[in-house]
Amino acid sequence: MDFGIKGRKAIVCASSKGLGRACAEALAEEGVDLVITARGADALNKTADEIRAKYGVSVTAIAGDITTEEGRAEVLEACPTPDILVNNAGGPPPGDFRDWSIDDWMKAVNANMLTAIELIRLTVDHMEAQKFGRIVNITSAAVKAPIDILGLSNGARAGLTGFVAGISRKTVANNVTINGLLPGPFDTDRLAATMKPAAEASGKSIEEVAAERAKMNPAGRFGRPEEFGAACAFLCSDKAGFITGQNILLDGGAFPGTL
Ligand code: NAP
Numbered sequence: 615m616d617f618g619i620k621g622r623k624a625i626v627c628a629s630s631k632g633l634g635r636a637c638a639e640a641l642a643e644e645g646v647d648l649v650i651t652a653r654g655a656d657a658l659n660k661t662a663d664e665i666r667a668k669y670g671v672s673v674t675a676i677a678g679d680i681t682t683e684e685g686r687a688e689v690l691e692a693c694p695t696p697d698i699l700v701n702n703a704g705g706p707p708p709g710d711f712r713d714w715s716i717d718d719w720m721k722a723v724n725a726n727m728l729t730a731i732e733l734i735r736l737t738v739d740h741m742e743a744q745k746f747g748r749i750v751n752i753t754s755a756a757v758k759a760p761i762d763i764l765g766l767s768n769g770a771r772a773g774l775t776g777f778v779a780g781i782s783r784k785t786v787a788n789n790v791t792i793n794g795l796l797p798g799p800f801d802t803d804r805l806a807a808t809m810k811p812a813a814e815a816s817g818k819s820i821e822e823v824a825a826e827r828a829k830m831n832p833a834g835r836f837g838r839p840e841e842f843g844a845a846c847a848f849l850c851s852d853k854a855g856f857i858t859g860q861n862i863l864l865d866g867g868a869f870p871g872t873l
Contacts, residue, residue, distance in 0.1 A: 798863065806824065
């Protein structure tokens with residue numbers, strides 16, 4: 615299938631590795647020119663070189679913190695009028711809500727809710743004016759089924775999801791869609807980090823905990839980042855103009871509900 619987005623411009627946030635990188639690669643495979651971001655310049659530049667070499671698209675690497683105003687300004691200076699925006703940032707730490715201060719909550723809400731809303735605000739009018747835009751927010755399966763130790767994530771991402779539910783029904787009239795992609799367990803560094811408390815509590819290694827958890831998933835494994843990237847590229851395609859305001863779970867069937 616031709617996704618019909620060759621030559622389009624995408625900003626893919628937080629994309630030197632993991633799910634963001636997978637989305638960037640899948641878009642590059644469709645011929646999309648990229649602006650990619652991460653805080654660590656070395657890994658980011660390496661990723662940019664690899665994607666450029668493999669897919670022959672233009673890749674601009676902007677090192678900075680996407681959760682800050684300066685970080686976002688630099689990205690938008692490099693690409694003021696993207697056709698595609700993939701919102702992503704690191705997830706908040708696990709823990710017990712009794713230990714979290716207002717400052718901890720502000721950081722999570724800023725990173726996993728307000729940063730995405732701000733980037734949407736600064737790009738959506740142009741997308742609507744040109745009658746094409748695709749926005750994908752990387753959130754979490756926790757939006758549909760909360761994970762007890764990830765209360766900061768459950769709360770902040772639910773806020774973004776609620777906001778998007780409203781505006782995505784307006785922007786679609788101008789062929790601008792906004793959807794959430796909800797990762798269940800994908801094999802990335804972040805997943806390993808979230809297993810650390812369980813490993814420490816049980817005296818097992820992170821690898822042992824990971825193997826047990828992978829076996830418990832109906833698919834018998836964790837997701838592969840490239841599977842996530844492919845779903846993102848489809849949502850960003852010109853074929854997906856009738857899909858908006860949706861929250862698509864990629865979890866190997868772990869969520870047990872009928873709908
Ligand atoms: P990852 O493998 O740790 O990769 C995170 C990427 O984001 C890195 O490139 C990192 O680079 C960049 N990044 C982090 N904070 C940033 C910031 N403030 N500004 C710019 N770039 C930043 O994580 P992942 O597994 O891909 O997860 C991506 C998102 O999905 C996270 O929000 C995570 O909580 C969520 N999620 C993941 C899973 C899973 O199973 N993997 C499940 C549910 C939800 P730098 O560190 O250099 O900035």
